Amino acid sequence: MKLSFPNPCRSFDANSSRVCFWGYDRTIEVSFFVGMDALKRFCPDMSDAESGVLKAFDAALDQIHEVADKVYTRGGKGLYAYILAVEDF
Numbered sequence: 001m002k003l004s005f006p007n008p009c010r011s012f013d014a015n016s017s018r019v020c021f022w023g024y025d026r027t028i029e030v031s032f033f034v035g036m037d038a039l040k041r042f043c044p045d046m047s048d049a050e051s052g053v054l055k056a057f058d059a060a061l062d063q064i065h066e067v068a069d070k071v072y073t074r075g076g077k078g079l080y081a082y083i084l085a086v087e088d089f
Helices: 036-042 050-059 061-074
Strands: 010-013 018-025 028-035 081-084
Touching: 010 050, 018 050, 018 061, 028 036, 028 061, 036 050, 050 061, 061 081
Parallel strands: 028 081
Antiparallel strands: 010 018, 018 028
16 A cells, blocks of 8 residues: 655654655654755755755655655565665665
């Protein structure tokens, strides 16, 4: 079963330099994190400020969701938090 992403919310964690978002496997909420290094692959000129990072995330949202679904399926369904690394993209 594919994940769904009905929750458009995302947040920038400045301490960890990553964006958090959520996917759903039926009723199970799964957390995902995308680092700034991965986002720079999509938007090399992005600003390191929160607004720049979130703008880059939004611009690459479809690709990020595709990768999140693949990583979730590949990783088994025992985890509820995944970090999407540069290698995943």
